[in-house]
Each structure stands twice: as C-alpha cells, then as structure tokens.
Amino acid sequence: MIYYKVMIAATKIRIYPDTQQVEKLAKAFGCARWLWNNSLNECQKSYQDTGKGLGHFALNNRLPELKKSVDWLGETHSQVLQAVCLNLSRAFVNFFERRAEYPSFKSKHGKQSIQYPQGVKIVEGRKLFLPKIGHVKATVHREIVGVIKTVTISKTPTGKYFAAILTENGLDAPAISIDGKILGIDVGLTHLAITSDGSKFDNPKHVAKAQKNLRRKQRKLSRKVKGSNTRNKARLLVAKAHERVANARNDYLHKLSHRLVSENQVIAVEDLHVKGMMKNHCLAKAIGDVGWGAFTGMLKYKAEQAGKGYIEVNRFFPSSKACSCCLHVQPSMPLNIRSWRCDKCGTLHDRDINAAQNIRNEAQRMIAAGIAGTANRGTVSQIRGRKPSVLARAVDVRSSVL
Numbered sequence: 001m002i003y004y005k006v007m008i009a010a011t012k013i014r015i016y017p018d019t020q021q022v023e024k025l026a027k028a029f030g031c032a033r034w035l036w037n038n039s040l041n042e043c044q045k046s047y048q049d050t051g052k053g054l055g056h057f058a059l060n061n062r063l064p065e066l067k068k069s070v071d072w073l074g075e076t077h078s079q080v081l082q083a084v085c086l087n088l089s090r091a092f093v094n095f096f097e098r099r100a101e102y103p104s105f106k107s108k109h110g111k112q113s114i115q116y117p118q119g120v121k122i123v124e125g126r127k128l129f130l131p132k133i134g135h136v137k138a139t140v141h142r143e144i145v146g147v148i149k150t151v152t153i154s155k156t157p158t159g160k161y162f163a164a165i166l167t168e169n170g171l172d173a174p175a176i177s178i179d180g181k182i183l184g185i186d187v188g189l190t191h192l193a194i195t196s197d198g199s200k201f202d203n204p205k206h207v208a209k210a211q212k213n214l215r216r217k218q219r220k221l222s223r224k225v226k227g228s229n230t231r232n233k234a235r236l237l238v239a240k241a242h243e244r245v246a247n248a249r250n251d252y253l254h255k256l257s258h259r260l261v262s263e264n265q266v267i268a269v270e271d272l273h274v275k276g277m278m279k280n281h282c283l284a285k286a287i288g289d290v291g292w293g294a295f296t297g298m299l300k301y302k303a304e305q306a307g308k309g310y311i312e313v314n315r316f317f318p319s320s321k322a323c324s325c326c327l328h329v330q331p332s333m334p335l336n337i338r339s340w341r342c343d344k345c346g347t348l349h350d351r352d353i354n355a356a357q358n359i360r361n362e363a364q365r366m367i368a369a370g371i372a373g374t375a376n377r378g379t380v381s382q383i384r385g386r387k388p389s390v391l392a393r394a395v396d397v398r399s400s401v402l
Contacts, residue, residue: 007171011144015128015153015161016137024133029112029155031076035066035084037105043092053092059085076114077131083115083150113154120151120165128163138163145169157239174307178367180265182309184360185299186319186352187272187292189283193256194352196360204252206245207289214241249291257298266309267299268363270355273315311363323347324357 017025039062043053054062063081067074073081094100121129128138130153146169154162184196192203207214217238224231261267274293278284303310313319321333328344333351341348 007146007173008149008166008168009146010164010166011142012162012164013128013141014139015163016139017133017161018137021133021136025114025153025155025161027072028076028080028114028133028153030108031073032080032084032114033106033108033112034070035073035081036088038066039085039088040103040105043088056086056089059089075132077116077119079117079119079131080114083117087115110157111154113152116151116153118148118150120148122148156243158236158243173304176304176307176309178266178309178311182266182268182360182363182367183260183264184268184356184358184363185260186270186356186359187290187295188352189286189290191352192290192295193260194356195260196353196356198353200352201256203290204248205289206249206252207285210241210245214238214245217241249289250294253291253295253298257295257302261299261302261306261308264308266311266363266367267303268311268313268359269296269299270317270319270359271312271315272296311366313359313362313366317358317362319355319358319362320351322354322358323349324354324361 039054039059042062043059047053060082063078063085088103091100091103095102116130119131122138122140122144123129123135125140126138127135128151129135130151144165144167146167149166149168151166152164154164156162182196186194188194189203191200193201217234221231221234221238224234272292274287277287280287300310318329321330322328323330323342323345325347326342326345328342330340330343333340338351339349340351
C-alpha cells in the first residue's frame with residue numbers, strides 16, 4: 001500500500017526576542033504549561049468519578065471560567081490556550097491508539113513551547129510577527145513557501161529561541177515509485193550503517209568523545225548550591241555541552257541519510273524495536289548515542305519527499321542467521337561472531353553485510369508479492385474495536401497508477 005497526502009513542510013528558524021519579548025514569552029510558556037497541567041488533572045479526576053475523560057470541546061469550554069478565576073491567564077493569546085487543549089486531546093487519542101505513552105505533567109525546567117494556529121506573519125523576510133508578542137527578529141535562512149498552518153515557538157535549555165513554521169503548498173506529495181535500485185541497510189554499534197553494496201559507515205560515537213568534558217562539567221554542577229546564580233551558570237554550561245553533542249549527531253545523520261536516499265530508489269531497513277533494546281542497561285547508552293530511531297526516521301521522510309520507496313522488514317526476520325546465498329538458517333549466531341561460513345553452501349559471510357543483503361532480498365520478495373508498503377506515519381498497533389482517528393487514502397503497489 002502506498003499513501004498519498006498533501007505536501008506539508010516544516011522549517012525551523014532561529015528568533016531573537018528582546019528583553020520585553022522574552023518576558024512576554026516566559027508568561028506565555030507559563031500559562032500554557034499551567035493550563036496543560038490543570039486540564040490533565042481535570043481529565044484524571046473526571047475519569048475517576050465518571051469513567052470518562054474530557055474531550056476537546058469540553059476542555060475548550062473550561063477556558064472562559066478559568067480566565068475569570070485566574071486573571072493572568074488572559075495575558076496570553078487565546079488561540080495559544082486553545083492549542084493546548086487541542087494538543088492534550090490529541091495526546092490522549094495517540095495514547096489510546098498506542099502511538100504514544102500516557103500524557104505527563106509539564107515542568108518549568110527544560111524545553112518550553114507554545115503553538116500559534118494562526119495570526120503569525122513573516123515581515124520583510126527578517127521578522128516574525130507573533131500575536132501579543134510583537135515583531136521578533138528572526139533569521140529566515142530559506143524561503144517559506146505555501147500557507148502557514150501553525151507556528152511553534154520553543155525555548156531550549158540553553159536559552160535559545162526557535163520557531164518551527166508548518167506550511168502547506170496545496171500540492172500532492174509525489175507518487176512513490178518502487179522501481180529501481182533497492183538498498184538494504186543494517187544498523188549496528190561499531191558501524192552505524194552497513195549497506196547491501198558492502199559499504200560501512202562508522203559510528204562517530206559523539207557521546208563517548210565528549211564524555212570527559214561532560215563528566216567534568218556535571219561534577220562542577222553537582223557541587224553548586226541549589227538556587228544560586230553560580231549553579232545556574234554551571235547548568236547552562238552542561239546544557240550547552242549536551243546541545244553540541246546533539247547537534248553533531250543530527251548533522252551526521254542528516255548528511256548520511258540524504259546521501260543514501262539520493263543514490264538509491266528504494267530503501268529497505270529492519271523494523272527494530274529500539275525502545276525495547278534500550279531496556280538493556282549494558283547497551284542502552286551506546287544505542288542512545290548512535291541514534292537508530294532518528295536515522296531510520298530521517299530515511300523515511302526523505303524517501304517520501306523524494307518520491308522513493310521505504311520498506312521495513314519484519315524485526316523477527318532472521319537477517320543475521322540466514323545465508324544470503326542459499327537461505328539456510330544457522331541454529332545460533334552470538335553477537336561476538338562477526339564472520340561465519342554457511343554450513344550448507346560453504347559461503348563465507350561478513351555478518352553485517354550478509355544481514356543487509358538479506359534485508360534487501362526480503363524487500364524484493366515483498367515487492368514481488370505485492371505486500372510491500374510505504375506509509376506517511378509510523379506503524380500503529382490498534383486496540384481491538386477502536387478505529388483510527390486519522391485515515392489515509394491508499395492504492396495497491398501493483399496498480400497502474402504507478
């Protein structure tokens with residue numbers, strides 16, 4: 001099945017609010033956070049009393065009374081508060097459809113964000129107009145094409161402000177073609193990606209390289225008195241160090257995923273249960289550092305934007321134990337074995353390259369059988385009897401449309 005949707009693009013730009021705008025944004029962040037926590041608490045109480053939660057309309061209907069009882073709540077743009085109610089209702093929908101975990105209460109520490117459904121404008125290509133905030137200086141590094149749908153303003157732990165602008169150009173997404181070169185990709189820890197062509201891309205190990213610096217700054221932070229100005233300065237240094245690591249990881253993953261998608265027509269990967277593997281305390285830190293989930297996510301949306309195929313092979317497919325030549329499955333394959341010889345045909349295999357070739361071959365079989373699918377969102381495990389809240393139009397891969 002191949003899904004089509006209207007082209008929606010998000011552009012993240014840096015904004016530079018002045019002192020007064022920083023204060024207004026801080027109030028907006030606080031109001032949105034307080035409303036989220038208050039609404040979530042009311043949803044839990046309603047469920048305990050009646051067995052039913054509060055929907056989107058019920059949450060919106062609470063706003064007028066809350067504004068009367070809480071005076072400072074009216075200082076924030078009304079649609080920002082309405083967006084909080086909408087996002088909370090969607091969070092519950094995602095939870096019940098098993099796309100996300102149960103909504104949690106928000107903290108004033110860490111990343112803060114608010115959302116504007118409308119009313120935001122780009123002025124003179126270098127300013128961003130926000131209702132009740134004013135014209136904020138911005139670095140618009142690329143042209144914003146299409147109609148602005150929503151704008152999310154966020155503040156990072158390092159004190160930087162960003163605006164994520166979601167636009168819709170009204171055009172259909174390109175039709176996905178699965179004709180052409182298929183590349184199988186196996187991910188690992190020693191090498192981030194191993195392709196069926198025999199290429200291996202090293203794992204930069206960003207956290208390991210910055211471990212000494214992170215440890216030193218974290219120790220200095222732990223010695224500071226809580227609530228002091230010196231502790232806040234030390235916290236900022238730790239946040240900046242982690243931000244550099246995250247930026248380096250994202251930069252490497254973006255460049256690698258762009259290269260792989262550009263050079264191939266169909267990308268085939270294994271549907272790994274990264275969340276489950278993170279429960280292994282021996283490998284959790286290394287798995288989190290390499291960023292498997294972010295890497296496959298980038299491959300997926302970039303292939304979709306380019307009109308190319310993206311196929312996920314079942315995680316229980318024995319890609320590492322099966323011989324890519326004769327399909328004989330070895331009885332066991334411990335992780336310490338990096339190369340092995342097939343018991344049936346005698347072919348000598350590199351463990352990772354053989355796994356990537358098996359993933360590619362399995363994707364070819366799925367395409368031939370007409371069961372390969374590419375989707376514009378993640379796989380959802382539906383609860384029995386509940387219909388998905390978002391539907392998509394699909395056509396068979398064997399259809400003449402392609």
